[in-house]
Amino acid sequence: MAPMKNASPVGDIQSAIRAAGARVTPARVRALAALRAASSPQTHAEIEETLAQEAHPAIDRVTLYRVLDWLCSAGLAHKAADARGVFRFSAAQPNVEHAGHVHFRCTGCGGVFCLKSPPPPAPALPRGFRLGGMALDIRGECPRCVRAHS
Amino acid sequence: MAPMKNASPVGDIQSAIRAAGARVTPARVRALAALRAASSPQTHAEIEETLAQEAHPAIDRVTLYRVLDWLCSAGLAHKAADARGVFRFSAAQPNVEHAGHVHFRCTGCGGVFCLKSPPPPAPALPRGFRLGGMALDIRGECPRCVRAHS
DNA sequence: ATTGCGGATGCAATTTTGTTGCATTAGTGC
């Protein structure tokens, strides 16, 4: 099993959730704790199984989906599809500002890494086009997957 | 819709399939032709819809899955999960380099436009990371949708 | 503490995406 190294104090988790302007519920606390304790990006099923072994009341499948999506929209987690096409969730590293830099997505494990590089300037658009948003998607393999793959 | 510029001669496709040591069937020819004509990696559903509009007998959903997987195992196509977790297929050995320009996706009509702008330089990666690909996804509205929307 | 509001949850049902089994069809070499 994955070693549980980075267990966050419950207080940190609660204040992180509260700081995002939402209610502190068991589902959110436990899901975020599981994400932070995990040593690699987890699928919904893996998180569900982890939480099921916790001697607390089980969390509904759908609720877990919604909690995970909320964590992402709150900036507390990242969501990315792995090589099999299933979503993997990982805890966002605290103290990192997520505007103004680029994300690297590992196609092997689905992990998201923050690069120091600033985002590129928007290219010139032809007449009439209206710019909505821009996403520089860098894909590749993280060091661990590079080793495991060979 | 995306313009169909890069249609391969049917003979090329047939010999490519034959060279892979397999039978030349309508499903394989049409699927590979659709992939080569596409201006961006296509999902199974998109390819299916494209082929359905072709006034030929429809190709079964499962057959298309198997054909696409076969094209990949034969080295004629590539398969990769996109950000939504859906597999996208693209023709291998592209005569058209799709790494040499940027795509603009209209959030209104879903159309994809190829911009002339060169892609930004790849940011420096930390040690151990292997760069797989880079996609600058620009979203917004195309001129027609800008007019229709206001 | 009590109460009320609305966000959060649980449950059922549905959609989307992809796979497996098997009988039938059709491409290819002869």
Place this chain on the structure above:
DNA sequence: GCACTAATGCAACAAAATTGCATCCGCAAT
């Protein structure tokens, strides 16, 4: 043309993710 078998089509299945709605509970005002 004929036979052999890869390839197809159909049905059923399975996994992953979403939607609708009634109920519950965190939390702030009282």
